[in-house]
Amino acid sequence: MRQVKNPFGLEIAHPSTTTVATGIRLAPDCLENCILTCYWGCSVQKLHEAVQKHAYCFRIKTPKALEDALYSEYLYREQYFIGKNSKEEKYCQLPEDGKSFDFGTVPRTHYPLVALLTLADEENRELYDIVSLLSVIHIPDESYRLACRILYQYLLMAQGQFYDLKQLFMSASNSSTASSKDSSSKDANDKNLLEKLKLSEEESDLHEETGKDCVVCQNGTVNWVLLPCRHTCLCDGCVKYFQQCPMCRQFIQESFPLFSQTELGKDTFRPALANRAS
Template sequence: MLPLWAPLWLDLQYSSPSLLLIVGLFFTVTTILSRLFVNRVAMERPSITVFDPKPSIAQDMNILRNPFTLILDDQQPREGQLENGVTIKITGDKPFRLTSYWGVNISKFHQSLKKDWSEMRQLIREGSFLAENCLQSSKPEEIEPPIGESITRHIVSENPITSEMLGTSPRACYPLIIILSINDDDSLDDQTTTIKDQLNKPSTSKGNGNNRKLKDEIVCLTSILHIRDDICPMDSNIITQLTKLRYGNVYNLQSLFTPGATVDETSKSVTVCVICQDATISRALLPCRHACICCECYGLIDKCPLCRSYIRSFFFIQQANQPEQSTESTAQSSDSSVDPTKPKPRKRFGFLSLW
């Protein structure tokens, strides 16, 4: 018994080649369309990853003045061993205490650094801060810094410390921690306690600005140092520096990165946007902290042009210039129905899509 498609096959044998070509094209096009349709229906989500638009409102930032600086002496060889110690240079604009701690337990240290400032200050005075969580600690040294001059100190352990005492890599303790803390008077305790209570209430008085400045005062600079030894032969250096606020959190002291400055016609050093090379830099990107673009170019990119990391937020390092402000005001006035605080829609490219 012949199959149902046999007559059609026999008919095609005696037909012209043009008919065979038409039938072949028909089946080919049908197969392609069916595959495209099936694949599109079975796709549960688009093949393009759409990122949320980055914020168009600057992150609220407060400018804090750090009263301390601590750096390693450039004249001292960085390959010094544990027994040789390190030489540091310090500057300060108010009286402070210098304390050093060797072989500090990492987890215990970060827990102790979160203590209330009045309690932490008292422990530093008594010499009992981190006493149970380190191998050795120094007595607090009262320093009255000269204005505009640096102080040199050589930090060395009283008793010899070996690399075996610090443990193998990765270590559970920091080799050396140096703490610079302000030497404020006990008479401030009652005053600052009252201010702390006032900060928890709604601000209705003009004096709240001064209270907040006192609240955000940096009272402590903690420098964590690595000291070269046989187990960790990396050169001695400052691993990180942490700042503690009087009634706030502990923050990592980070640098703000800017591109190289250019010189204009008036021989003044200026920095311009790395993208347009015209407008003045006005925004610092987060979390990379690169200050490299202007307000107009910020709306055109999703990644930092210097390190290619995604932009999560930003803050102003200076107000935008007048042309940028006038351009933004014109754009907002052209469509009064658009909320200026809402992020603008961004163009995205993909397969068979453009929006």
């Protein structure tokens, strides 16, 4: 493993009230000026072919590159400029004549919405290993009422690799949150650190979770992510004693900390990665 810096972040604002008829509010959060391009009714087959083309043919660093790979097989396109570190939500909606489009029953041939984040400034594309973030979003309609959510998020790399962002799992038994001033201050600090990393939509749930106690000692702050199971349940003191995950008993192949202790005092987040040989 090696550390990379992700300039992109995208979440759904108010997912419980989102439908195809009412539109969707997206909350981008980027380290650089970016372009958010939204594609309604994108072909499922063409999208997955496009991701493969990124690996084998040409890099998807711009909206035009994705559209060429899709052969323009989508219903409607919207585009927004996203300022560096801007928290402004962007409202996306099909035009009136497109709201009657039937995305079909499961398995569908078209995704309701695909959102692409790319770097706006060409010079910045040479600074990052990650060149774009592709988010596949389900939006409920008359045919399929499953609540709005991000189905997949792919990080597209400059060298052609692509990675599917995965959710981290924390113990539900540690659901209590501290109410003291010290704990509130720590939670706020943790949130700022996580924002600097630009975690995925699922991983952003950790904003409220980073103060939880270790499942073993019930005292230390949870800090370690265990792979391949993705349980996030051990503190710095306990992690060295385990070869199997204490939650699911799966053998630990690799692990990495959410926070580097030497950097926390400097208010800097550093997602150090560590291999476990045993």
